[in-house]
Amino acid sequence: MENPIPTRMGDGSLVRMTPAEIEADIRAGVEAAAKRAKVAPLNEDEIGHLIDIFCSASRFSAVDIGDEVTLSFDGCGSQDMGTRVNDLHYYEQYLCADSVEMYHHDYSYKPVKTVVDFEQTVMRQAQYIITAPCGYGAMPDLGRYTVPDGPIANWCELLPLGKIDEARAAQEEAVGAAVEDIFFVAESMVEAGIDFIDLDTAGAAGDADFLAALKAIEKIRAAFPDLGIQIGMASEFVLGMHGELEYEGVRLAGLWPLDQMKLATKAGVTIFGPAVNVNTGKSVAWNVARTLTIVKPCTDAATVPVHLNGGMGVGGVPMHILPPGDATSRASRAAVDILRLDGL
Numbered sequence: 001m002e003n004p005i006p007t008r009m010g011d012g013s014l015v016r017m018t019p020a021e022i023e024a025d026i027r028a029g030v031e032a033a034a035k036r037a038k039v040a041p042l043n044e045d046e047i048g049h050l051i052d053i054f055c056s057a058s059r060f061s062a063v064d065i066g067d068e069v070t071l072s073f074d075g076c077g078s079q080d081m082g083t084r085v086n087d088l089h090y091y092e093q094y095l096c097a098d099s100v101e102m103y104h105h106d107y108s109y110k111p112v113k114t115v116v117d118f119e120q121t122v123m124r125q126a127q128y129i130i131t132a133p134c135g136y137g138a139m140p141d142l143g144r145y146t147v148p149d150g151p152i153a154n155w156c157e158l159l160p161l162g163k164i165d166e167a168r169a170a171q172e173e174a175v176g177a178a179v180e181d182i183f184f185v186a187e188s189m190v191e192a193g194i195d196f197i198d199l200d201t202a203g204a205a206g207d208a209d210f211l212a213a214l215k216a217i218e219k220i221r222a223a224f225p226d227l228g229i230q231i232g233m234a235s236e237f238v239l240g241m242h243g244e245l246e247y248e249g250v251r252l253a254g255l256w257p258l259d260q261m262k263l264a265t266k267a268g269v270t271i272f273g274p275a276v277n278v279n280t281g282k283s284v285a286w287n288v289a290r291t292l293t294i295v296k297p298c299t300d301a302a303t304v305p306v307h308l309n310g311g312m313g314v315g316g317v318p319m320h321i322l323p324p325g326d327a328t329s330r331a332s333r334a335a336v337d338i339l340r341l342d343g344l
Helices: 019-037 044-055 084-093 109-114 116-129 155-161 164-191 207-223 257-267 284-301 325-339
Strands: 005-008 014-017 100-102 134-138 196-202 228-233 271-273
Touching: 005 019, 005 044, 005 284, 005 325, 014 019, 019 044, 019 284, 044 284, 044 325, 084 100, 084 116, 100 116, 109 116, 109 164, 116 134, 116 164, 134 164, 134 228, 155 164, 164 196, 164 207, 196 207, 207 228, 207 257, 228 257, 257 271, 257 284, 284 325
Parallel strands: 100 134, 134 196, 196 228, 228 271
Antiparallel strands: 005 014
């Protein structure tokens, strides 16, 4: 009888599975992704490599020497270590971050606009101390523009009432407002010396949210040709809250990472961050296999660096405030080995 191996579920809980059970989960994750995203499954060599990683009894797993990748962080500098600048310095010096990102605790471009003068001051201080590329990030967060937080009608209230046209019009109005706010903050932070701007969790409010991110990136790129621009997606699949929005003639609703990456590249990003959500009721092995199958067409075709979102419920990493290192290291290694990522 096969000895069970300690492994994790998608919520981080410890379980024990036999090698046969782990293999079955990996194959099931690949199959689920291929069927849902309509992509090719991983090949047998890739599946075999995943089996080796997850059937190892080692506490940690790592890439081979020479295969290390860049580590970028969204949302560091949160005052956990004293000040935001202290935090950024900590990430750089102790956590080996290859780039750091300052942010406001609201993490949305709309409220940041109202305090941008203060944010410029902190960013300027950070630039004197931090050696690694130091950027600024927030979410497009289109829902912030609806009542009661904003002036625009709430499409989530209009849609259940059958007011489809009104809901779509509200989303289109919000796109325009978000683009202006994102550009205003980006322009202001460029004055403070940022190395890059990050539009994180893009598409969280659906296809209109993703459209706002793409249009903002296009505007930022035109104004600042040399600025680094990173986008991190909210999930693997763009929800069609509007359903008819297009960018460069491509309908946004229903796009998977490959086509998300192509449009983001056209808009002008320098780093694309795909995100695949974790199923907490499945094993980490299942989730990682599903993630890699969905993202592989994207990394195979990418002409810009790809940094897979990996942590706290995305990229195969358990949904936990402190994801266990044994699971995180396996998910990260598998992604780098099989996807040939540029970063995480």
